[in-house]
Amino acid sequence: MIKYILSALTVLSISSCSLDVKNEQEISGDDIINTTQKATSVLAQAYKELPVNGSTFTLLSEDLQPTYLIEYNSNAKQHYTWNEIALKTLANSQWDSYYSAMVHLNALLNTEAHIRDKGTDWDYIKGNALVLKAYIYFDLLQLYSTRYNPEAPGVLRKDELKIESNKRLTQSESIQYIERMLQEGISLMDSYAAQKIYFITTQAAKQLEIKIALYQGQYDKAEALATALLSESAPLPNTAETYASLWKYKDNSPTRQVYWAYDFRENPNHYLTTTTDGDIMQIHFLNKFEESDMRYTISQFFYDMKAQGIASSTRALLGKYKSNYNDKEEQRIILSRNTETYFLLLESLIEQNKIAQAISLYNDFKTSVHSETITDSPSQQVLRLLFRAEKQKEFIGEKTNYFDLKRWNTNIARYESDSNKKSNTIEATDFRWTWPIPTAEIRLNNNLVQNDGWQSIEL
Numbered sequence: 001m002i003k004y005i006l007s008a009l010t011v012l013s014i015s016s017c018s019l020d021v022k023n024e025q026e027i028s029g030d031d032i033i034n035t036t037q038k039a040t041s042v043l044a045q046a047y048k049e050l051p052v053n054g055s056t057f058t059l060l061s062e063d064l065q066p067t068y069l070i071e072y073n074s075n076a077k078q079h080y081t082w083n084e085i086a087l088k089t090l091a092n093s094q095w096d097s098y099y100s101a102m103v104h105l106n107a108l109l110n111t112e113a114h115i116r117d118k119g120t121d122w123d124y125i126k127g128n129a130l131v132l133k134a135y136i137y138f139d140l141l142q143l144y145s146t147r148y149n150p151e152a153p154g155v156l157r158k159d160e161l162k163i164e165s166n167k168r169l170t171q172s173e174s175i176q177y178i179e180r181m182l183q184e185g186i187s188l189m190d191s192y193a194a195q196k197i198y199f200i201t202t203q204a205a206k207q208l209e210i211k212i213a214l215y216q217g218q219y220d221k222a223e224a225l226a227t228a229l230l231s232e233s234a235p236l237p238n239t240a241e242t243y244a245s246l247w248k249y250k251d252n253s254p255t256r257q258v259y260w261a262y263d264f265r266e267n268p269n270h271y272l273t274t275t276t277d278g279d280i281m282q283i284h285f286l287n288k289f290e291e292s293d294m295r296y297t298i299s300q301f302f303y304d305m306k307a308q309g310i311a312s313s314t315r316a317l318l319g320k321y322k323s324n325y326n327d328k329e330e331q332r333i334i335l336s337r338n339t340e341t342y343f344l345l346l347e348s349l350i351e352q353n354k355i356a357q358a359i360s361l362y363n364d365f366k367t368s369v370h371s372e373t374i375t376d377s378p379s380q381q382v383l384r385l386l387f388r389a390e391k392q393k394e395f396i397g398e399k400t401n402y403f404d405l406k407r408w409n410t411n412i413a414r415y416e417s418d419s420n421k422k423s424n425t426i427e428a429t430d431f432r433w434t435w436p437i438p439t440a441e442i443r444l445n446n447n448l449v450q451n452d453g454w455q456s457i458e459l
Contacts, residue, residue, distance in 0.1 A: 033107065034114045034116055035117055036122050039125050049100040056090065058401075058402075067282050067307075067417060067418055069305075070281065091438065094435075095144070102133065120191075126185075127187070127188025134179075134208065137181075138211070138212060140155050148215055153168040156448070164445075165444075168448065210226050210344045219347075219348040222344060226341050230342070233341065235368075236368035238367075240298060247298075247331060250332075258337050260336040268333050272317070277305060282317055283315075286389070292370050294370050302314050351384075353380050358383060359374055374386070436450060
């Protein structure tokens with residue numbers, strides 16, 4: 001079976017950072033995945049299938065708001081306005097990519113009996129595959145299931161190298177399954193000294209454990225996990241130079257700041273540009289930075305664009321990977337970094353009403369970015385709102401914001417082009433927060449039913 005599964009895969013060489021195509025004719029034999037080198041190649045292909053495009057979640061969040069140029073990009077406008085057909089198309093594409101990656105991981109994990117050179121390298125490869133599966137399933141749980149409800153439908157588990165017609169696990173069962181893979185994967189990876197940044201690292205896996213605890217509202221557990229991870233990490237970046245270097249990191253070794261970075265092979269902000277006239281989206285007016293803040297010229301940059309009724313207007317456009325409008329340098333997408341651990345710990349403290357500790361940690365972060373700190377003693381609710389606003393600013397243009405907005409059960413506003421006037425609001429109760437199961441998947445599996453609200457939405 002493994003031979004036939006792998007014949008459909010494009011196997012990659014490990015001679016570089018996992019993205020060079022290797023001729024499949026070079027690999028043969030009944031037990032085709034039988035060395036750690038071949039197993040690493042299959043692992044690399046799983047990463048290649050992983051959906052990480054920045055536009056997927058940024059356009060759906062409150063990071064940015066539209067300029068007049070969105071009117072010339074119907075696809076971006078449909079995503080920004082949460083058009084049901086566009087979301088269903090997106091959900092189908094994401095689902096296919098996640099489960100395509102899963103095919104490679106299952107092929108790798110199901111071949112363990114055939115590996116001839118088991119040792120620390122194999123332990124690392126197996127551990128990494130388990131952790132990546134856990135990461136994928138947690139994404140699927142957050143996207144295709146409702147906000148956490150232990151008995152509600154969770155993930156569709158697929159572990160075999162054949163078509164499966166499983167029922168969806170409950171969300172509680174999904175979490176247990178994800179956590180088992182994470183724990184085993186971390187134990188296999190933890191002591192491996194040669195981890196590479198283009199594969200998920202132990203630090204990123206431990207950060208995922210914290211996110212899962214927060215997802216379930218286990219704030220004391222999240223606090224303990226985050227505290228332990230921070231004890232192994234570096235202080236927050238506190239200069240413009242160190243902060244800017246996060247988005248230009250080129251080496252293959254993880255650092256105490258950057259846990260995991262995907263080799264995107266283009267500028268991650270490319271999706272915002274349509275013409276030489278500017279970007280289709282600009283920084284949300286509620287996410288602007290103080291001039292003293294070191295992120296003022298890093299997380300954004302300024303560009304003169306046309307505007308409605310006037311010749312031009314200076315816009316704050318999404319930075320980090322771009323330092324100016326003409327910057328098209330290829331960059332890796334940062335998928336996991338040390339600063340997020342601080343925010344995960346901060347949220348756990350706020351939700352436990354440990355206000356003094358939370359204020360201290362919040363001020364540590366604000367000091368590190370050269371921004372104004374809290375000098376009074378706000379209530380839990382006020383501090384929660386300050387924290388959420390600051391996290392949305394810090395992670396602007398990154399994947400995490402959309403998932404937070406759903407987990408926080410918040411309404412989000414959509415705005416008219418070139419205006420701070422709301423066009424409509426996506427309510428927290430809106431069915432579109434829970435993405436639809438692809439119709440093709442339901443046709444093949446009698447145990448699946450469509451998520452609420454999507455039954456009448458046809459492509």
